[in-house]
Amino acid sequence: MPDSGTKLLGLIGDPVAHSLSPRLHEFLLARAGLNYCYLAFRVPRARLAAALQGMRALGIRGLNVTIPHKEAVIPHLDGLSREAEAVGAVNVIANEGEKLVGHNTDVQGFLAPLRARGVELAGARAVVVGAGGAAAAAAWGLLSAGAEVAIANRSPERARALAQRLSRWGPVSAHALTALPELLKEASLLVNATPVGMHPHPDGITVPPQLLHEGLLVYDLVYNPPRTRLLFEAAARGAETLGGLEMLVHQGVRALELWTGHRFGEGDIAAAVAYLEGVVHG
Ligand SMILES: NC(=O)c1ccc[n+]([C@@H]2O[C@H](COP(=O)([O-])OP(=O)(O)OC[C@H]3O[C@@H](n4cnc5c(N)ncnc54)[C@H](OP(=O)(O)O)[C@@H]3O)[C@@H](O)[C@H]2O)c1
Structure with missing residues (x-):
């Protein structure tokens, strides 16, 4: 009361x-x-x-x-x-x-579940899909933890602007979504920082499922539904998964x-x- x-x-x-x-x-x-x-x-x-x-x-x-x-x-x-x-x-x-x-508590909020799982970020190769506010928080968090970050976005110019802004904090590059096949071959962490796959459009997916592989941790920042299609497809291919809740x-x-x-x-x-x-x- x-x-x-x-x-x-x-x-x-x-x-x-x-x-x-x-x-x-x-x-x-x-x-x-x-x-x-x-x-x-x-x-x-x-x-x-x-x-x-x-x-x-x-x-x-x-x-x-x-x-x-x-x-x-x-x-x-x-x-x-x-x-x-x-x-x-x-x-x-x-x-x-x-x-x-x-x-900006999204940065620590993003990193905390990775730390809780003991994920080694120093030197890791991460791909962040998206270039909005959530992507900026994730990318900066990853750079500050020593990871190498590739930002891939539907509008590549927005990815470039974000990468340029973050470049003083560590190794960061900008790409179109068409670069995902190349980027994901080498990556150990994939972050979806777009609303794709969110309720009421749960069939959406930003990454072609065949690019997901064992040895990749797939982290979807979408939290509704708690397990998105991206996470189901990733788990089916032997990747580790983490939702946004x-x-x-x-x-x-x-x-x-x-x-x-x-x-x-x-x-x-x-x-x-x-x-x-x-x-x-x-
Ligand atoms: N779990 C959490 O605590 C947490 C915290 C913050 C955000 N989030 C989630 O993160 C997501 C992004 O939030 P935000 O604040 O960063 O949003 P935002 O600033 O609006 O950015 C959205 C990003 O998604 C991309 N995008 C949107 N629709 C797309 C589509 N159909 N295909 C490909 N890319 C698409 C946009 O690309 P363009 O640049 O081309 O438009 C942009 O890069 C939301 O789902 C939000 O709920 C979760």
Whole structure:
């Protein structure tokens, strides 16, 4: 039950109606017994500046930021974390009293499930399909962990722009999707950072199945469905697989830790993944 000490958290984006974030955060807040409440706010582009003024005026402790505001929000903030600055996108704002600080917890959210599996990233060859915000977070995370990254995108010019921006952090190259056969021969990690395969179009797949092979870890950032067609095709060819739900939980947990100072454990994370699997399966 909210009381006069309850602090407010939330999500801004457009659309937000199908977001899993309110369910995830309410689950974790209740589990930890924290006196916060989390709401989803649909904020059209034209209202972004007003929404952030509202955040300051009302003392909202923290907001998640989703499409289409992850980049547009930056000029309205007073500071950025190292990750947010490198990736060029913000998915979390923390209200530090006089200052709104932008963070990017997608980076740690992306890396955490790989680390939990003991995946050696230093020197690994990774292929990231996509060149949007999720691809930028994944590619920067991989570069910072010492991997070599090939970005392949439907619009090659967008892949080039991203690779150019990230090139100061490590070896990164840009490609069209037609380069996938060559790129995947040498790769040990494939990341799908596009919405292809997502509900309500679960038959979509970005990579021709015959290119998937043993010795490849296939990581699909799509979390609805939790196991996409790409992951089924990969498993059928002997590849290891990882879905996007764990990343979703990890990026949310990092955000909550920033906002509340509470530390969540492995048990909380596993419980949240199981809970969201149930939510997605309805
Ligand atoms: N698991 C998690 O925690 C997590 C976190 C963030 C995002 N995600 C997921 O990651 C995905 C991408 O998110 P985002 O924020 O990066 O989106 P975004 O910024 O809109 O970028 C989308 C990317 O997908 C490509 N794309 C879109 N439709 C395509 C198609 N039909 N065929 C080939 N490529 C296509 C786009 O290519 P063009 O450049 O050619 O348009 C672009 O590179 C979403 O499904 C999102 O749910 C998951």
